[in-house]
Structures are given as structure tokens and as C-alpha cells.
Amino acid sequence: MKLTPEEESMLAGEQGYAVQKSMQILTALGRIFGAEKLIPVATVQISGVSYDNLGDAGLEYLRSMAADGRVRVPTTLNPAGMDLCDWRAFAIPEEFAAKQLEVVEAFKAMGVTTTCSCTPYLIGNVPQRGAHIAWGESSAVTFANSVLGARTNKEGGPSSIAAALTGRTPAYGLHLDRERAPRVWVEVTCELRTAADFGALGKVIAEQAPAQIPLISGVVCKRWDRLKALSAALATYGGASLFHIEGVTPEAGDWPRPEQSLRVDRERIERAYAELNDRPGGDRPDGDRQAAAGDDAADGEDTTNSKDRGGVDLVFLGCPHLSLDELEEIAQLLEGRTVRGELWLGIAREVKQQADASGLSARITRSGARFACDTCHVVAPLKGRFRTFATNSAKGVYYGRAKNRFRSRFGSLATCIELATREGTAQ
Ligand code: F3S
Numbered sequence: 001m002k003l004t005p006e007e008e009s010m011l012a013g014e015q016g017y018a019v020q021k022s023m024q025i026l027t028a029l030g031r032i033f034g035a036e037k038l039i040p041v042a043t044v045q046i047s048g049v050s051y052d053n054l055g056d057a058g059l060e061y062l063r064s065m066a067a068d069g070r071v072r073v074p075t076t077l078n079p080a081g082m083d084l085c086d087w088r089a090f091a092i093p094e095e096f097a098a099k100q101l102e103v104v105e106a107f108k109a110m111g112v113t114t115t116c117s118c119t120p121y122l123i124g125n126v127p128q129r130g131a132h133i134a135w136g137e138s139s140a141v142t143f144a145n146s147v148l149g150a151r152t153n154k155e156g157g158p159s160s161i162a163a164a165l166t167g168r169t170p171a172y173g174l175h176l177d178r179e180r181a182p183r184v185w186v187e188v189t190c191e192l193r194t195a196a197d198f199g200a201l202g203k204v205i206a207e208q209a210p211a212q213i214p215l216i217s218g219v220v221c222k223r224w225d226r227l228k229a230l231s232a233a234l235a236t237y238g239g240a241s242l243f244h245i246e247g248v249t250p251e252a253g254d255w256p257r258p259e260q261s262l263r264v265d266r267e268r269i270e271r272a273y274a275e276l277n278d279r280p281g282g283d284r285p286d287g288d289r290q291a292a293a294g295d296d297a298a299d300g301e302d303t304t305n306s307k308d309r310g311g312v313d314l315v316f317l318g319c320p321h322l323s324l325d326e327l328e329e330i331a332q333l334l335e336g337r338t339v340r341g342e343l344w345l346g347i348a349r350e351v352k353q354q355a356d357a358s359g360l361s362a363r364i365t366r367s368g369a370r371f372a373c374d375t376c377h378v379v380a381p382l383k384g385r386f387r388t389f390a391t392n393s394a395k396g397v398y399y400g401r402a403k404n405r406f407r408s409r410f411g412s413l414a415t416c417i418e419l420a421t422r423e424g425t426a427q
Contacts, residue, residue, distance in 0.1 A: 018069025202233025318346025
């Protein structure tokens with residue numbers, strides 16, 4: 001790899017330990033992926049923020065980098081393991097909270113903006129078309145590439161920190177024109193009505209054409225809530241970190257239609273819905289890849305009491321984190337209704353503050369719904385606390401099952417609100 005004199009100086013340790021360590025990580029990555037050089041990045045988004053994922057080893061690493069490392073470009077964080085202000089209200093254990101706050105402090109010492117959200121593009125981190133960035137959260141990476149027209153690979157925790165501390169990333173993968181060409185034409189023959197439909201579509205494409213960049217036709221939609229649902233599901237279920245939709249993806253028109261093709265009809269979307277819903281009592285629909293891979297929460301005897309068997313005890317909306325438009329839709333659906341169990345709304349703190357100022361938050365919380373800022377149902381330590389959850393996020397189902405062993409109900413926003421407010425469904 002060809003390095004500039006400035007980069008050679010970083011690698012030699014002349015700019016401190018954290019920068020040297022970062023440069024070692026970036027050059028090693030570059031060598032593995034055949035990058036010829038490093039390129040400057042405009043912004044960074046760091047994943048791997050929850051203490052639940054990092055553990056003590058991760059915290060120790062962050063402390064070592066924070067000793068002399070300072071970010072060189074605007075940098076934000078992915079969700080943490082708890083609401084950083086209101087964690088006691090969510091019954092987060094004190095010991096966990098203390099460690100999580102230490103994690104955030106370490107990032108703060110590096111100069112990171114300690115906004116914890118998987119939708120950085122909703123809170124001002126909006127790169128321009130063609131900008132090279134280094135983002136970590138998979139749904140945000142896909143959104144940035146596909147909707148904003150920026151360029152990023154899916155960075156891991158250490159490589160995104162390294163990019164922030166050096167302002168650089170290796171030039172390979174989706175940073176290069178030739179790697180952004182669509183490989184499969186996906187013809188959608190049915191109308192997609194909700195964000196849940198777009199999530200189901202992402203799951204279908206990812207499973208039918210794993211890791212292939214799709215050129216999607218038959219979808220006319222510029223709504224960010226739908227496109228972030230598609231981005232999240234595509235990335236989660238094994239798809240590429242980039243899709244092209246004409247009229248949405250800035251570069252979609254630059255490419256010829258690929259020869260390889262697949263068709264997605266309403267029946268296939270409905271099958272995805274069935275796969276994302278666990279039947280009351282435990283077993284998963286045939287053909288669900290996660291069930292086939294083995295998930296012990298779905299197997300064996302149901303040990304819950306008869307009162308809550310098959311019942312939803314948590315509804316989580318905001319995977320990825322909610323926008324103001326989605327909050328307005330939720331407020332309208334909750335009008336005059338009372339939440340019977342737990343309805344959590346995952347959101348960036350800055351978006352919540354805007355909702356507070358406009359009165360939107362008050363319209364929502366009078367139903368009993370709660371805002372969960374800075375966090376989500378996956379990165380928070382919730383294993384064993386809930387049995388069955390409902391969401392409109394296909395990504396949320398995947399990780400809710402895999403990480404916290406939840407059973408899942410998947411449906412539209414309206415269905416989720418109905419489940420959250422129906423008598424007797426939640427405890
Ligand atoms: Fe965001 Fe958590 Fe979903 S990080 S995309 S809300 S799994």
C-alpha cells in the first residue's frame with residue numbers, strides 16, 4: 001500500500017500510540033482487501049458501543065485509545081446498552097450502567113459526539129453524494145450508500161475508531177466505482193404499503209441473492225422510513241450494503257440492467273411475514289433460516305404460565321431509530337388509546353428533543369408509551385426480561401431472536417400499536 005509521508009509518520013508512532021495503533025489496523029485491512037492507498041473520510045459512525053457487547057476487554061481497549069487519541073473528523077456513536085439519562089426507569093442494573101457510562105466517557109475523551117443512534121442521517125450526520133465515509137451500523141451503511149449516495153464499507157468497531165482517529169480508510173470495496181455495480185435485477189410485482197413490507201422485501205432479496213447488489217424495479221418510494229427499513233433488513237439477512245432504486249439511488253441510472261434476475265410477488269412477501277412471526281407456543285414456521293440454525297428459545301417446553309402464553313409483553317418500534325414523521329404516525333395511531341404493557345420507542349436523543357419542543361412527545365407519552373433514547377431492544381441487556389416482542393422491523397426480529405431469545409410478532413406500525421394497546425395481550 002502506498003502511504004503519504006503524513007501516513008508514514010502516523011504508522012511510525014510519531015503522532016502517538018492511538019494513531020499508530022489505528023494506522024496499523026487500517027494498513028492491515030488494506031492489505032487484506034488489496035487496497036492501493038488510504039483515502040480521507042468526511043465522517044465516521046462507530047458501532048460496538050453497548051457494554052453488553054464490548055465487555056471489560058472492549059472497555060479496556062477504548063481506555064487505551066482514549067489516552068492520547070482524538071478524532072479528526074465529525075464522529076457519532078451507534079446505540080448504547082441503555083438510555084444514558086433515564087436508565088433507572090428501564091431497570092438497568094447499576095453495575096452495567098456504571099460500565100456503560102465509562103464506555104461513553106472514553107469516546108467523549110476522544111472527541112466523539114456522544115449521540116448514540118443508528119440513524120445518524122436524522123441528526124445532522126448527512127454526508128454528500130460521493131463522499132467517502134466510515135460508518136459501522138449496517139442499516140446506516142446501506143442507507144448512506146443507497147439513498148444518500150455516499151460511499152462506505154461496513155466498518156467494525158476498531159476500524160471505525162481507527163478511521164476517526166486518523167481521518168482515513170482503505171480504498172477498497174464500496175469506495176470504488178467498479179464495486180458498486182448491480183449484480184441482480186429484482187423485479188417487484190406487488191405494491192409495498194408499509195415500512196414492514198419494505199423490511200420483508202429486504203429479507204427476501206438478501207436470502208434469494210445473498211451479498212449481491214440489487215437493482216430494484218417496481219418500487220416507487222422516496223420515504224426515508226421505508227428506505228431505512230429496506231436498508232436494515234437487506235444488510236441483516238445477508239444482502240449487500242448497497243441497493244439501487246431508480247429515482248432514489250443517485251447513481252442508479254449509471255448502470256445497465258444485470259442479466260441475473262429474480263421476481264418478488266405478494267405471495268413471497270407474505271411468506272416472509274410468516275417466517276418473521278413465531279406461532280404462539282413456540283415453534284417457528286418451516287423454512288426460517290434462524291429456526292433451522294437452532295434457537296433454543298423456540299424449542300422444547302413452553303415454561304411461561306398460561307396467562308401470558310403467546311402474549312406480547314414488549315412492543316418495540318424504532319429499529320432503526322424513529323424519525324419525526326414516524327413519531328407523528330405513532331401519535332395519530334395512539335390517539336385516545338392506552339398502552340397495556342410495554343411500548344418502547346427507540347430514538348436518537350436529538351430527535352426526541354425536537355418532538356418535546358413541538359408537543360409530539362406529550363401526545364405519545366400520555367398513552368403510556370415510553371421513549372428509549374440512545375438504545376434499543378437488541379443492544380440493551382434484556383435477555384430473560386421479556387418473552388415475546390412485537391415490532392415492524394425485520395431486522396429487529398432477527399436480532400431480538402438471536403441476541404435476546406425473544407419470540408417475535410412482526411407486522412405494520414398499526415398492527416404493533418394494536419398489539420400494544422389491546423386488552424389482555426400484554427402483561
Ligand atoms: Fe438500530 Fe438497534 Fe435496530 S442499533 S437498527 S435499533 S438493532
